[in-house]
Amino acid sequence: MEFLLSDVHDDLASSVDALLTKADVPTRARAWIDGDRGPVTEVFAALADTGVNGLLIDESSGGSSAGATEMVVAMEQIGRHALPGPVVESIAVLPVLFRTADITGERLGALAEGTFGTCAIPPVSPLAPVADVAYLVRDGALSVATIGDAQATVDPTRTLAELLPGDVLADGVAIDDAVDIGTLATAAQLIGMGGAMLTLAADYAQARKQFGRAIGSFQAVKHHLADVAIAIEMARPLVHAAALGIDGLVPEDTDVRRDVAAAKVAAGDAAHLAARRALQVLGAIGYTTEHDLSLYLTKTRALLTSWGTPASLRQRVLESL
Template identity: 50%
Template sequence: MKFDLDQEQRDFAASIDAALGAADTPGAVRAWSQGDPEPGRRVWNQLSELGVTALAVPEEFDGIGAHPVDLVVAIEALGRWCVPGPVVESIAVAPTLLADQGERLAGLAAGELIATVALPPHTPRAVDADRADLVLLADNGRVSTAQAGTRHASVDPSRGVFDITANGETWDADIARAYELGALGTAAQLIGAGQAMLDTAVEYAKQRTQFGRVIGGYQAIKHKLADVHIALELARPLVYGAALSLADSAAGPLLADTARDVSAAKVAASDAALLAAHSALQTHGAIGFTSECDLSLWLLRVQALRPAWGDPTAHRRRVLEAI
């Protein structure tokens, strides 16, 4: 099976990188953490102009109806730039849970709505429910609109997590598929964050000197960063493969192997991103964890994303049960 991206997909990812690279995304993340969502909203407006928010929305509701591989390519780029807000919940999960609710789906596609989701038991709380325009609760086989309750502390201050309660309106949707998209999208975010930390560590290693040499010249640093590169390159095809598995079951019930493929991708991406975080921090030293250093934003984001949409232990269990 071939996992190489085509030129159109590469160009799409490059266009997202160009837009977010010029948008001071780290500043937007810091502002989001401090209670000012406006810079982050401007980033989301740029994503809507690029069509990112419309990817998973069906064409009949003004969306793109993109292939799941296109979706994970985009979300990986958002992870690479540490975009604030409920990225996976709004872009990947909510379109499935909204079923055929045309007005809301059109709002998501246009970037007029940002949605967040809780899907117990693996995702019992909703990210940024205080700032989302639409809060959804998928529980007991039904989906309902909901409202934010108690806020809970998160290791990543830019990701507030909230208890939510249903507030009346309910409908049916494909909750099983929504969960797989949430786990897969989170895996793609982790790959993007891991790649960003690797790139940052490599650049730092080329500039930082110690004992009269740049630290990138030492084998201990080279080998450490090479291990991260290998881990990411092995995890990325699993993410693409899981996206293909979801696409194969698009017309009906999920295939038996889809849960296994998604869980394998989530585990590999979680492990690769954690290795990238450890190695990048060791390369930078203590400065890497200071709030002034952009690396700290990715370090905290990875710690928050690893347990999101099922922690590595739960996903390893699903892989073992499948085999």
């Protein structure tokens, strides 16, 4: 299969990157940690104005009727800047879940306009990031939910909570498509985060000097960072291929759920390697909350098990062989 991003995809990636770069997301993430979510909410609303939040929402409900390919392009850039909040649930999972349940109108329109939404789909995703509105799917019933007791996680910008069911919106709702899009969106985030950590490490390696030389000139450091670059570049095509599968642009006998699982495993491995190697290069400064790398380290750890643990996804791949 040959897959090349078009100029439209490149423009989308550039637009999202430029918006988030100008917004100085790390500063806003630290405000989120301190309890002020307003600065991040402003950025999320700005993304909505560019159409990112409505990529998977039909035009009739305020979206752009785009596909999974466009979504992963945007989510990679969102991951590159470590934007806090339930972005996977708002941009990917809920639009597909509502489409599956044949729900249209105001609920989708609110997501397209930048409302933070969240959802839980046990057992794959039993807890949900705290957000403005919440939904729960249990035993095939999709219901409006209220947020229970919040739980801190390894990522200080990611607070999870159990959802309590309320009014039922639909029964007999299939969850596979919503779970798969959540898995794929998380994989795209991890690719972006891995790339950002590689950049942070490479920049530091060029600036930090030992024995009168930049540490980036040492062969051992070069090999460490080259391993990360290879892992990311090998994982990205798997994410794009899985997106094509979800969009229905692959042969009919393609096991799309297997491809989604493989993409998340590869992306998670690449991001985990990037985190480890970046921390090795930066040393103790990378642990400090003052350094941006710390935001990526904790978020990487949190997202590795979000929307499918590595073990469960590897098991899915194994069962498909």
